[in-house]
Amino acid sequence: MDYKEIEQHFKNAETLDELLEEYKEVFDEIDFQKFKMAGKQLTNYGEAEECLQILTGMYMSIAPVAEIITGEKINRETAFEVNRKNELELENDDLPPKEQKKIVAQLIKSEASVFVARYRTVRNVFKGYLNSCEKGINSCQSIMKQQKKESYMTDTKQD
Numbered sequence: 001m002d003y004k005e006i007e008q009h010f011k012n013a014e015t016l017d018e019l020l021e022e023y024k025e026v027f028d029e030i031d032f033q034k035f036k037m038a039g040k041q042l043t044n045y046g047e048a049e050e051c052l053q054i055l056t057g058m059y060m061s062i063a064p065v066a067e068i069i070t071g072e073k074i075n076r077e078t079a080f081e082v083n084r085k086n087e088l089e090l091e092n093d094d095l096p097p098k099e100q101k102k103i104v105a106q107l108i109k110s111e112a113s114v115f116v117a118r119y120r121t122v123r124n125v126f127k128g129y130l131n132s133c134e135k136g137i138n139s140c141q142s143i144m145k146q147q148k149k150e151s152y153m154t155d156t157k158q159d
């Protein structure tokens with residue numbers, strides 16, 4: 001999926017959910033590899049190498065999306081804060097000085113946080129799967145290194 005296709009999913013919460021649905025197969029594959037690793041089913045170099053290739057591909061698939069979502073969340077949150085502050089200032093402009101309301105930045109930040117909550121949740125799903133991929137990749141590399149070492153030790157004992 002290219003940048004423009006990903007960007008189309010940022011219109012609203014429903015389209016964000018569509019993005020999650022489009023990546024469901026990727027998430028399922030990461031979960032499948034996770035269960036294989038947790039069940040100690042990677043018993044040789046070839047299995048670990050295959051898992052490494054799969055997880056690396058999954059990582060490469062979702063990393064750009066996670067970054068785009070992070071940027072989109074920050075941009076929307078900032079835009080909300082600026083717009084909300086401007087709205088409150090305009091309301092105060094129409095009031096006499098003694099009746100003007102104090103603009104509380106923390107309240108605006110809290111409103112902005114609520115406004116981007118779904119973006120934050122979706123971002124966290126992608127980042128969680130990225131972290132799983134990273135751990136899996138590291139584990140596969142360790143298994144492969146250990147298998148190579150054991151193979152070398154076995155080969156040198158036979159000589």
